[in-house]
Amino acid sequence: MSETPTPDAAAGRGPDKLLAIGAYGERVAAYRYLVLSEKAPDAQHRREFAAMADEEQEHKQRLEKLLAEMYPDADFVLTAEDKELVVTGPRIIEVRDEAEFHAALRMILETERKTARFYAQHAKSLPAESLRALFHELAEEGAEHYQRLRALARQAGLPHTADDAMD
16 A cells, blocks of 8 residues: 555545545544643643644544434445555554654654644535635644644754755
């Protein structure tokens, strides 16, 4: 499976499934940030991660509410390919030492970048203006989370990466 989805990776998926994919990504992000809020070595970082977990949880709830309201009969299972559109690496992370903390930060950085791309790509093609606006908003928030997380990673001593040069 490809680490980076092709531009048409969600082709053939309806707005109901796109909402579900987004909600899955937000659920994973909320969980990961919650783990970091408990395991980060610095109190300021723990507070930042807790705030980001709350934001991701709110996003998940918004997406799930829209899915239930707009598509009450939606019935499908997300495939591994669906999940790869918004999540990098395993869903569950373990952070017991600095190396695992840095590895989690790298994985979450890539996930934020991937999720922002997912929302931006699909914001243009959704049928309802309200969904297009929401996906556009979530794309912007994903990009903002990426920048916040990148700053936290630098403060935590995460070594410089090739991604930094691209931003």
